[in-house]
Amino acid sequence: MAALAASIPSPHSSPSLPLKQRLSAISATTKLAIPPPSSSSSFPSKQVWRNPNLSRHQHHRYIDRSINMDELLSLLSRTTTAEELHAVMSPYAGGGRTPLLSLRFMVSLLSREPDWRRSVALLDWMLGPAGYSPSVFAYNVALRNALRARQWSFASGLVLEMRSHHSLSPDRVTYSTLISYLARAGLLDAALLWLRRMDADRVSPDLVLHTTLIELALKLNDHSKAVSIASRLLGSSSPLDLVAFNSIIHAFSRAGLLREAQQLLVEMRENHQVPPDTVTYSTILCALVARGRYLEALSLFSEMRDRRVPLDLMTVNIMIDAYGQLDMAREADRLFWSVRKLGLEPSIVTYNTMLRVYGDAELFGEAIHLFRLMQRKEIQQNVVTYNTMIKIYGKSLEHEKAGNLMQEMQLKEIQPNAITYSTIISIWARAGKLERAAKLFQKLRSSGAEIDPVLYQTMIVAYERAGLVGHAKRLLHELKHPEGIAKETAVAILANAGRVEEATWVFRQAAEAGEVKDITVFKCMMDLYSRNRRHVNVIEVFEKMRAAGFFPDSEVIAVVLNAYGKLQEFDKADAVYKEMEEEGCIFSDKVHFQMLSLLGMKRDFSRVESLLEKLSADPNIDKKELNLVAASVYERANKLDEASRFVSQIRKRASSNPLALDLELYSSV
């Protein structure tokens, strides 16, 4: 993407060449460089243009009035070359006479020309021999044709040319066309570059353009860019419509700025101009559940129902899951059985989620009943359904039935996957059927199927539990010189098994060979070193990860800050914290609090204060927690006066809201 973006010229570089030269640079053909029409037409072009029975004067009228314009236009755009057009039109051009055909007609012709080179040649002819005055309208159409053909640098060249050669100012359509095509092609940086030029030109982008860009940034997982476009839109003076609101809420939700997202929801609710809809609610619900904030999801869901906002299937699926996570199987069950009354058809995801909830609640009879009901009603089951059910039989200690299900699925041509195998191996091993488990594992190894780290680890743990340490060691030893197993997989297994030396050895080899392509491999190595108090190694892996171009998340930063703290490298910790924040990493509260306590350990109290000030202003930080952390930082530094300052703030907050005063608070004071 960067390479493509880089190929788009900056606004003031290389003055654009005359059109014909540009074209001949692109195409090998000479003259006007117009390729022949792709489909050879049976209509000789001249006949369309000139009816020999008509005089030139009549011919003019002939074009303007008496025929089906749509048909003529499509014929012209298919059969007429610019050269022919030139030949026909030249008697009328020049000499101060106005062109024969209206500009509207020509633009219409341009817009129907499917070949971008032919359309650009037509534009060139219009502005040259035919004597049309330069128009943004005509340029915009040629621009769109070039963009359709993904001629990015040519298209931006056209925009620069209209200004430099014809003193035309690109208008809203010019910019919107260019930016939205770039966005749709995934060229976010190029699109944003043009957004800035649009600003510089004082052309204001519309809502659609903004939402396109936000959705693209989210698709590319670029949360910080999505948030900055969203904030820009929020700050603009134009009133927002439903789609714009939802798009901003989507950006905030994905970036973890849930408080801002919910603030907007409140605004929509109270404003009555644009009331929230299903998408608004389910976007926020999704984000809450993804972060494990089930209780908040529950209350938002009941608000949604109170307001009679229609539910969609995804919302229902997410809520069945949320009820399950909260051990509210009865509510999940009730919602599940009312899906049809809500006018929705449950999907396989709905069924699978409900099965898992029954299993977690140990409602084995209900699970089996639902599973068989699906079969009776001929609802297509999938590998997830079977994996969930096998797990349930394992939990209810019916390992024979678990095994039977694995055979049943194969009879139905649903192929077991690594998840099926690790589930069943673990069930058999725990049931004392180690031999059966080992046999299946060996069969999988010799079948040449790709080895999955969890599957491998399951077998190792099974051997260890059975006291067969020798077998477990043999499996681990094989990983030191992995054959038929990706080095990344070997590293992950060794690291998770706590084998520091072996994991280090394979990781170094994989890293030197440039074979570490998965961020989770870096993460599990950092976790391994952190667990084993090898903080220097933690930093080493972090630096390798950065060098490999991976963007660390909040969890990684927490591990790194911890390591720097243990090494007493407070300045380096501070530097990483600042750098990551500038690069748009969204920190969890934990990371901020960790930084506070590191600064406290360094006894840099002026930085402590400035960070505290910044965090207090941040609406996403839990204020009670923040005060607790601040108090403990000062307490540890033996500054009890300062500490009591925060304690009293906690008391003040608590007394204004008595329910918030809980025991945990007292115990820490």
Place this chain on the structure above:
DNA sequence: TATAAGCGGA
């Protein structure tokens, strides 16, 4: 909007 399934043990 983009939801569902595995190991284990700090």
